[in-house]
Amino acid sequence: MIKNNIKYLAILALGLIACEPEFDNPIDESGIYKSGEADFSNFIALGNSLTAGFADGALYITGQENSFPNILSKQFSLAGGGEFTQPLMADNVGGFAGATEAFPPRLVLAFGEDGSPSPERFTGSSPSTDFSSLGASFSNMGVPGAKSYHLVAEGYGNPAGLQVSPPASNPYFVRFASSANATVLGDAVAQNPTFFTLWIGNNDILSYATSGGVGMDHNITGELNPMNYGPNDITNNMTFAGVYSQLVNGLIANGSKGVLLNLPSVTSLPFFTTVPFAPLSPLNQDFAEQIPALNQTFAGLNAAFTALGVPERAIQFSTTSASPVVIKDESLVDITANLTTAITPAFGPLAPIIAAQYGQARQATAEDLLVLTSSGIIGQPDTDRVTELINLGVPAELAGQLSVKGVSLPLEDQFVLIPAEQTAIENARTAYNATISALAAANGLALYDVASDLNQAANGGIPYNGGIVTSQFVTGGGFSLDGVHPTPRAHAIVTNGIIGAVESTYGASLPSVNPADFGTITVSNEVN
């Protein structure tokens, strides 16, 4: 009887187990997803801020968690991928403790009392991350700010380099460099990656672009040695090709497979496309009231421009439609001397001062790109310039009139990418991308044409199930509040692009991600 009971209990227990639902083809059982010729067991990501998950002007934990390498590693984990580690920051504030000047907290979208949104620095709590080392051997080796040649530069992670001004090393790499003399490439290779992503070279043109082209273009100077480069310069194409080749050769030396990502156009980035060239609207009451006086002042200058054979430099503000800002175009011939002579009858002793202000000035055209940071200063008085002019003997009222940024005071080089600068950037990008494509083909590596996808985001948008991602600042969903770095949703799109490249190159079969499941920007009114 007892025996029977035990038997029945056993049958009952089996019955309970049999009642558990089970899929015909469970995804966690091997067979559905495949790595193909690739081996995802030790995946290392090399690159810059894009690889690191930098967003909203800072590196912070949730940005890192939503970096494309981290998202990708989760998909890889269903096809033989292993653990993926990241040098996580200490908080979701971003920035470095005690160094907020150079590394400020993240941007959040704050709403004013009138409901108007604006990106502001988060002040809800202070940055708590310091420069101390977390140890080496992280899978995500993206170093914000890194240019191509930085990945092979010894000492780029040397803590001592942070003590000098300007810093000789990068605090993000200091946090996970294996030694003071370590290179990013060396530390990556030391981990024996079986698979890698490499997305580098953006900053070789981007820092020049975001600084409005104040740096040097070494494709013109011919300088090949990065030791002689400034932070905002364009890297010489040959230098880039040499470094990139060194990176690829280093990574594939032990048979690793990988994906190379090319470089998107800066015109894909809202940082360069958000502020219109003609933002001065007569609908703005303050500005509209000044238009007659401004036009009267500029009439004398415009006559001089015509007399000097440069009528295209005439400055005129419309009372019916938005007018272009006034910029300084350093590619124009400086006509200060002749202009001084021409306007002396009208302005007397002030002529040299005024002529100097407009010696290379013109109104912007649709060909010019204003950087995002110009939006906060256009139409604002430059108090330093007012003081300067008063000290030069200009009456206070006129000094004020002549010091309105982008209206009477031409915007400086750093706020505008003029066509010549855009051409320099685009030429370098084209050459870099040719190098990347050639090295991908030569080494049998996968290539993801992310430039093409970002171009689509900027021109119509990338649809997904439930919406569309565009490059529109704040609302488009593709770019974080710094206007340069992608949102988690854009990282998801990049992940899918990489997966597509990996599948076609290596015969892998991987699940994609749904961009709808990834966020965009963060709202918060915890700002000062």
Next chain:
Amino acid sequence: MRKLLLLILFVSVTLVTYAGGYRVSVQGQRAMAMGHTGVAVVNSAELVFFNPAGLVYLENKLNVSVGVSGIFTDVIFQNEDLGISAETDNSIGTPLNIYASYMVNDWMALGLGVYTPYGSEVTWPTDWAGSQLVNNIDLSSIYIQPVVSFKLSEYFSIGGGPIFVVGNVEFNRNAGRTTTDINGNRSNVTIEDSGVTNWGWSVGAMFNPTENFHVGFSYRSEIIIESEDGEATFSNFPNSPNAPQNGTDGFVAELPLPAELTVGLSYEYKKWLFAFDYNRQYWDVYESLDINFNNPRNPDSSNPRNYKNSSVYRFGVQYQATEKIALRAGYYRDETPVQPGFFAPETPRNDSDGFSGGLSFAVTPKLAIDASFFYLRFEEVDASYDFGTNPTTGAREPFGGTYKSSAFAPGIGLTYKM
């Protein structure tokens, strides 16, 4: 006896039932063992639920049936395209039923029933892929019903009575797919209400063409649970005037408990009893789950359900093996009320096949132990809910994949006759 009933009633206020739609067919151990047939089965006080008209044909003056089941449910989800999967972690439901009937005279019987025909408990892992639709939900309702039954003739009787319902709800889900606070914690809303009451009714009729052949009809009215005094808790929203305010708020919501029509027959042949029931459940009343918050800053939530009326076909058989032992078995086909595109993971229900069995053992001529069990088998289904709302854009976003559910419920009860 009355004291005992009250005690059981109040001790078991946390009546929880099982996942898979929120109609739960476990209203009697004997009926359940026979595929939950019973509208035309004259057997026990379970008739209070199945067909009050039949109570007057019970042989004994006093009939009591009590029972409890343990319901084990599980739902699994996966999406092959996205490589995501999840499994519910539901607690064990223990629906209870208590029925009693008393023959006042030879043409009238009174009865009382306490039962739990609607309820649902689904607990997904917090922040799972479908968390914008549900993290967890716990619905329960207790029906308390006095009935009266009149014998109009040997061939025909009627019965019915009012139903008093006490409903409880707790429902948590994330606010959209991506909304978080500054630290990445998912913003979520919980609504909670308990002790929501309302009234309904049921009527039944029984026709006995011969002594061995019964035809039954019963109808239970729809009851709307209207929640007005509950509490909504908003958590982990970003600190922004453009986001809902963290903390509590009031809300108004309605949940219908649909009407149900049953017709059926039973036939007794020697030691055998055969039963067939047809249920029609009027789910079309469940058009939308709308939750309207009191604070205008907190956006109202509209969740189209668009259920359709559905049918259940039930077959049962009983065999009186010995004087003391009756064996039972049953099968039913349960059609889902959920239409394509409206498959929400809070009620992950598709068509199912129910298999049941059980037995009664007469300890004494007056007292019997009833045991039952059923297994509800769901087909694997590729389904989606296409009406999730993006809190930022207001756009409808689909969520779907492959679901598979199961439910298994052993139960035990006592039948007492005097």
